[in-house]
């Protein structure tokens with residue numbers, strides 16, 4: 099028995115396996131990759147046990163929250179990589195993008211009625227969560243949700259961790275088990291030929307279900323981007339104002355290339371350089387992690403291998419401290435803390451707290467102090483002014499332009515971006531709604547558990563009270579553009595995304 103894999107499985111519909119079923123179905127909604135994918139691994143195990151083919155469907159619905167040209171292009175690029183990765187594995191893979199509203203209605207149900215068992219990704223936020231919960235309500239076939247989200251399985255906590263420090267202790271207690279006994283890097287290696295659905299069976303299934311394939315040629319056009327991609331996407335009922343990002347190609351191939359670059363030339367300077375927008379020391383992997391094009395478990399394994407780490411180097415004591423536990427240098431330890439403690443914290447929090455995207459999820463002290471200061475006088479902007487990067491603060495405008503143009507904001511400036519929205523929105527509830535709307539609409543890595551970790555951190559989640567008590571912020575940690583300008587070298591950043599004018603920065 100693999101405790102690690104077993105604890106990633108949740109039975110959502112506990113009906114018996116359908117032995118009359120024709121295949122095992124994996125509905126790939128979040129972990130959009132072949133490698134290090136426990137849902138794919140378990141679905142393949144089940145198919146072998148049952149002696150049935152495995153069918154993998156990777157859907158993207160036009161009803162996906164904030165579906166836009168940007169998101170569809172990134173996902174389509176990933177689908178082309180997945181096609182290549184499934185090629186030769188002996189498993190049928192169907193990428194599917196909903197091109198007309200409602201064409202996908204009931205699609206999973208129709209497939210499920212012919213399946214022995216359905217496997218779906220367990221994901222705690224956004225559209226993948228919605229699809230999973232809807233499947234639980236509407237299907238009758240046995241349904242398993244499998245957690246391929248992070249390093250520490252979400253079932254290993256029994257409540258939402260309040261602080262990174264608390265969660266780091268869980269990580270230190272459990273991470274060796276999680277990384278040494280985790281999902282397989284290549285779950286389809288050495289599988290039985292039974293997994294392949296023969297052409298005759300496949301064609302008649304597709305016909306019976308009246309399933310309209312997404313034409314490969316159309317996927318290629320979308321993935322190409324530019325004018326060709328725009329024309330291909332035009333008929334879709336999605337947000338066309340949010341354009342694809344030119345230099346961020348979705349998919350596992352690009353994710354692995356970025357990981358190589360990070361390990362070979364950025365990791366060493368990660369702890370000193372990660373806060374500086376003019377220094378490119380971070381991995382930039384968050385969009386690919388969000389769409390499951392790469393697994394954080396794989397990233398961790400690759401970093402540990404590069405550092406020639408072995409389990410005997412770790413401290414025997416659970417300290418909860420950020421440095422020293424792994425027995426590595428400051429840079430890799432600082433990166434591991436972000437990608438394990440901070441990243442998984444968001445998943446575990448959202449897993450236990452359905453109100454993860456609401457201001458009610460912030461701690462009591464933060465709710466109280468923000469509400470005490472909710473009527474403090476403030477100069478406000480409208481949502482449109484913020485969305486259009488039209489404020490008097492050029493650092494903030496640059497961060498918002500970066501978000502609109504590149505689908506992400508630099509690490510440190512993302513915190514400042516949020517803090518100023520708290521200052522400029524009419525009240526804290528509106529501030530949190532605006533942050534969520536702007537981030538989820540424009541960010542490639544939005545709609546993720548970490549979107550809400552970051553946004554609600556701005557309002558005090560996973561943080562402590564700070565002094566002195568200030569207008570609007572109360573005891574919530576304060577940040578200003580003037581301090582940021584003093585602390586960081588922003589010239590290069592402002593040349594790229596601002597008007598280059600350092601005088602238009604306000605404290």
Ligand SMILES: Cc1cc2nc3c(=O)[nH]c(=O)nc-3n(C[C@H](O)[C@H](O)[C@H](O)COP(=O)(O)OP(=O)(O)OC[C@H]3O[C@@H](n4cnc5c(N)ncnc54)[C@H](O)[C@@H]3O)c2cc1C
Pocket residue numbers: 372380381382383384385387388436437438440441444507508509510512513515516537541543544545546548549550551552553555556
């Ligand atoms: C207001 C605000 C909004 C944010 N929105 C998002 C979001 O939509 N999606 C998102 O993934 N992250 C979000 N973050 C967290 C963080 O800013 C990004 O994860 C990070 O900047 C991504 O860059 P990177 O991949 O180069 O990170 P690296 O520094 O290379 O770190 C590697 C990975 O670790 C994780 N990570 C790093 N820092 C954090 C952090 N502070 N909290 C949680 N996980 C972290 C991410 O998965 C990241 O990709 C937000 C933070 C704030 C303050």
